[in-house]
Amino acid sequence: MWEYSEKVQEHFFSPRNAGAVKEANATGEVGSLSCGDALRLTLKVDPATETILDAGFQTFGCGSAIASSSALTEIIKGLTLDQALKVSNQDIADYLDGLPPEKMHCSVMGREALQAAVANYRGEVWTDDHEEGAMVCKCFAVDAKLIENTIRANGLNTVEEVVNYTKAGGGCSACHEGVEEILTRVLSEAGKSFAPTAGTTPLPVQAGRPRLTTVERIRRIEAVLDSVRPTLQRDHGDVELVDVDGRQVYVKMRGACAGCQMAAVTLEGIQEQMIEALGEFVRVIPAEARPHTQEPDRACA
Amino acid sequence: MxxxxxxxxxxxxxxxxxxxxxxxxxxxxxxxxxxxxxxxxxxxxxxxxxxxxxxxxxxxxxxxxxxxxxxxxxxxxxxxxxxxxxxxxxxxxxxxxxxxxxxxxxxxxxxxxxxxxxxxxxxxxxxxxxxxxxxxxxxxxxxxxxxxxxxxxxxxxxxxxxxxxxxxxxxxxxxxxxxxxxxxxxxxxxxxxxxxxxxxxxxxxxxxxxxxxxxxxxxxxxxxxxxxxxxxxxxxxxxxxxxxxxxxxxxxxxxxxxxHMEHEQTAVRALRDRLEQGLLAAVPNCFVTGDPDARLPNTANIAFEYIEGEAILLLLNKLGIAASSGSACTSGSLEPSHVMRAMGIPYTAAHGTIRFSLSRYNSAEEVERVIEVVPPIVAQLRKLSPYWGVDGPVEEPEKAFAPAYA
Missing domain, CATH: 3.40.640.10 (Type I PLP-dependent aspartate aminotransferase-like (Major domain))
Structure with missing residues (x-):
């Protein structure tokens, strides 16, 4: 079940302003295709001041749709139409102490019902300009339609760019498969193909020996460890980088390597390779010998 | 216990x-x-x-x-x-x-x-x-x-x-x-x-x-x-x-x-049948989905028209009753149940489908309790529904309420 805030639950269990307003002179009826929810908002507006005297809702929808409708009517009562039109869907969500990302469209539906009702009062025709697609990124509530449109409008080619433009995929990264699928589809429409590695910068290989940055040094140290790892794993051991402090490289021997009589020899070999890779002298030291050891608590398999 | x-x-x-x-x-x-x-x-x-x-x-x-x-x-x-x-x-x-x-x-x-x-x-x-x-x-x-x-x-x-x-x-x-x-x-x-x-x-x-x-x-x-x-x-x-x-x-x-196979086929089936008949008798505008002639003995799936399943589940949950729904909003995907869509159930009903699935650990008292509490829950939600009038669906619901869809 969804994690609803106390406020959402409260507005769902005891909705305010349920039902149609008597003598209503403004009605807005909208629905959300993505989940089939629908809402009718009725307002009683004072013609002299354009103040909303009363608001009522009828909702076919889930808990958060009902709570959003209830919140909307509470927010807009007493406002003028112009003030009410400034109420955003985020205002509705905030009023409810937030909505789950998949449920934000319920607040959008509330705002649209309001716009439709005001248009109805003013004798205008309201048209909806926003599209909704399936939710792709749950961390930042980004749907497929928005990602698609953004890719098209900005000529995006990579997942990284989609993250930068839409935030989609910038959190847990579980939706990257979905983002790649959208990229593949949209790019193929333009006769292009999606290349997963395009735009990522490979590690520079430096010919000379200029001073290395800290990040570069650590990368090279990791690369050396990665290269010896298969050998160690063949013997059911492993090695892990713990810290780099100046010329001291602290490593932790794991599995069968921990306590192995050959560990010292192994470390010597690793040290030689590191000196080669870094172009400077370093000492490879067991993490146990490190001052103020703050060993990450990790079990070895 | x-x-x-x-x-x-x-x-x-x-x-x-x-x-x-x-x-x-x-x-x-x-x-x-x-x-x-x-x-x-x-x-x-x-x-x-x-x-x-x-x-x-x-x-x-x-x-x-x-x-x-x-x-x-x-x-x-x-x-x-x-x-x-x-x-x-x-x-x-x-x-x-x-x-x-x-x-x-x-x-x-x-x-x-x-x-x-x-x-x-x-x-x-x-x-x-x-x-x-x-x-x-x-x-x-x-x-x-x-x-x-x-x-x-x-x-x-x-x-x-x-x-x-x-x-x-x-x-x-x-x-x-x-x-x-x-x-x-x-x-x-x-x-x-x-x-x-x-x-x-x-x-x-x-x-x-x-x-x-x-x-x-x-x-x-x-x-x-x-x-x-x-x-x-x-x-x-x-x-x-x-x-x-x-x-x-x-x-x-x-x-x-x-x-317990025999028990499942007789006693559990009887509980399910009682639940289903009790609900159908007490709640207007609801129907059983699926094939009543070839069904598991423990499952009853009932569509309550003009209201939404998640809202029903939340109210049932408040009374300590656990069931599930084919409604879009409970699936996490915002898509209504593909099973209901495949059967061509209209969306005003598909969204209100509730599945009650029993086991040999359920009792007749529990069934009676659910039959007792569901009708008021449905009535309460229908009061909020734009498709529902005073004591029945509005005339030609699809025409009387035709929202602009986004």
């Missing part, structure tokens, strides 16, 4: 309570009998013996000819994937799959992925009561089809598919047949040795065993390629150290399911 003390649990198609006897049977295998069944010493050997017994218990419930046809896996989904991917692997020249539009996502999502990989998937449609057209199915069987995968019982409506007949049709056409039977095993009698079913998936947690244990039934001489390779466990057909405690639990649960 009765189930009622913690609330009323009518969501047994989602998962079941682990039977106390099952817990008792499995507990020694954590701290006393913890050996690796592959080991030669006594710690391992005793576990190996217990697993052997569990395998026979599963075999007996399924009516399988040999105990070596039982392959323990981690869950129903793994069994489904193993079966379908194996069939494709052993017959690379066959590029088609037949399944149904109402399968569980464990099969559907895999099939959708396989379509992306270039396979052709035929999704058999269903009629308004969720039934298949076997003639249409027969016309699709050909030497291009690698496997047919059809569920034994639908998880949402409980509708039973004629898998035994369909398996015979597949065999006659030289096509492998797999059935996802996670909802059927333990609720309907199964006798695999007298069928043409080649592979079957089951899941422990649907029949009062714990989560994290499943079985793939693999008929002897069925060509097979494992999903997981590694050690020799399960005769090399599913590598990975055995989940001993859960396997032993599943064996016990299968033995108990067999003992």
């Amino acid at each position: 009765t189930a009622t003390a913690q609330g009323i649990y009518f969501d047994n198609n989602a998962t079941t309570m682990v039977a106390p006897e099952v817990v008792e049977a499995m507990l020694p295998y954590f701290s006393e009998q913890f050996g690796n069944p592959s080991s030669i010493h006594q710690f391992g050997n005793r576990v190996g013996q217990a697993i052997k017994q569990a395998r026979v218990q599963v075999q007996t419930l399924l009516g399988a000819e040999h105990d070596s046809e039982i392959v323990f896996t981690s869950c129903g989904t793994e069994s489904d994937s193993t079966a379908i991917l194996s069939a494709l692997k052993v017959q690379p020249e066959r590029r088609e799959i037949i399944t149904t539009a109402v399968e569980h996502p464990a099969v559907l999502a895999l099939c959708e992925q396989l379509e992306k990989d270039g396979y052709t998937v035929h999704y058999l449609p269903v009629d308004g009561r969720g039934r298949l057209d076997l003639d249409a199915y027969g016309r699709l069987l050909s030497e291009r089809v690698a496997i047919v995968s059809v569920m034994w019982a639908n998880n949402e409506t409980g509708t039973l598919f004629p898998v035994e007949r369909m398996a015979e049709m597949a065999r006659a056409a030289g096509v492998l047949f797999h059935t996802d039977a996670v909802q059927a095993v333990g609720k309907v009698p199964i006798d695999l040795k007298h069928t043409a079913i080649d592979m079957l998936s089951l899941s422990g947690h649907k029949l009062h065993a714990p989560k994290g244990i499943g079985v793939l039934y693999l008929r002897r001489n069925t060509r097979f390629r494992p999903l997981l390779r590694g050690g020799h466990q399960e005769r090399g057909r599913r590598a990975g150290t055995e989940n001993s405690a859960a396997i032993i639990a599943l064996g016990q649960a299968c033995a108990m399911a067999l003992d």
